[in-house]
Amino acid sequence: MSDQLLQIKNLDLVLDNKKILDDLTLEVDSGYVCALIGPNGCGKSSLAYTLMGLEGYSPSNGQVLFKDEEITDWSTQSRAQKGMTLAWQEPARFEGVTVRKFLSLGLEGQEKEVTEEKLQWALNEVAINPRKYLDRRVDETLSGGERKRIELASILLMEPDLVILDEPDSGVDVVALNNISDVINDFKEQGTGVVLITHSDEMLDLADEAALICEGEIIRRGEPQRIADYFRDDCLPCEDTECLVEVEDNGTK
Numbered sequence: 001m002s003d004q005l006l007q008i009k010n011l012d013l014v015l016d017n018k019k020i021l022d023d024l025t026l027e028v029d030s031g032y033v034c035a036l037i038g039p040n041g042c043g044k045s046s047l048a049y050t051l052m053g054l055e056g057y058s059p060s061n062g063q064v065l066f067k068d069e070e071i072t073d074w075s076t077q078s079r080a081q082k083g084m085t086l087a088w089q090e091p092a093r094f095e096g097v098t099v100r101k102f103l104s105l106g107l108e109g110q111e112k113e114v115t116e117e118k119l120q121w122a123l124n125e126v127a128i129n130p131r132k133y134l135d136r137r138v139d140e141t142l143s144g145g146e147r148k149r150i151e152l153a154s155i156l157l158m159e160p161d162l163v164i165l166d167e168p169d170s171g172v173d174v175v176a177l178n179n180i181s182d183v184i185n186d187f188k189e190q191g192t193g194v195v196l197i198t199h200s201d202e203m204l205d206l207a208d209e210a211a212l213i214c215e216g217e218i219i220r221r222g223e224p225q226r227i228a229d230y231f232r233d234d235c236l237p238c239e240d241t242e243c244l245v246e247v248e249d250n251g252t253k
């Protein structure tokens with residue numbers, strides 16, 4: 001038995017004959033926030049999709065263990081039932097259902113009671129006024145930022161064991177950004193493990209650890225601001241593969 005909630009072991013992913021994830025190993029504990037940072041196209045979202053078992057994202061090598069069970073070949077639905085959730089960079093629209101129904105849908109099959117009080121609490125956490133929004137429809141009349149925040153409220157209510165947040169701060173305003181920080185702290189308090197994909201320093205401050213990904217490989221892990229400084233000062237502008245070679249030569253990988 002391991003006390004790690006999520007264990008990713010030597011994961012390789014190939015898409016269109018291109019190696020997207022390369023021998024990637026990472027662990028995430030309950031109530032722990034692990035930030036994934038790195039340049040555009042380095043493989044962060046692909047890792048999220050692979051962890052969730054989305055179609056087309058089957059690793060060619062390696063293992064994913066969740067709550068001590070190997071789930072590498074499991075369907076997305078089975079992973080979700082076991083307590084793993086992904087909040088998308090571009091959240092899905094459940095066209096037509098009310099926000100109230102949308103929030104309750106995420107709890108179907110769970111024993112948790114959906115009280116009016118809880119629905120209101122979750123919306124308030126993401127700075128959405130329940131009085132104005134609970135009976136609105138989830139459709140194109142909601143802005144991208146509103147949809148994103150409502151989706152986060154829905155995940156908060158689910159109390160998953162692990163949540164993967166793919167750029168939760170993108171497209172939201174400054175006020176909502178503070179609320180998203182609060183939501184991440186709520187997840188921590190619930191004991192939810194968080195994989196946080198981000199480009200933002202504010203979000204990074206909430207993380208217990210950061211992993212820097214380059215070309216599908218984790219090249220550094222450690223204290224978030226230290227890893228962010230390394231990324232900013234030593235990686236950018238990227239000198240292509242030379243930096244990787246240097247890191248490996250120094251034995252500091």
Ligand SMILES: Nc1ncnc2c1ncn2[C@@H]1O[C@H](COP(=O)(O)OP(=O)(O)OP(=O)(O)O)[C@@H](O)[C@H]1O
Nearest residue numbers: 015016018020038039040041042043044045046047
């Ligand atoms: N289905 C696919 N087929 C082929 N290549 C893909 C596919 N999906 C993603 N890629 C490529 O995989 C690489 C990693 O993409 P990914 O979206 O995971 O990067 P990212 O780190 O999340 O980037 P960003 O910071 O821009 O969101 C990119 O080079 C992308 O073009």
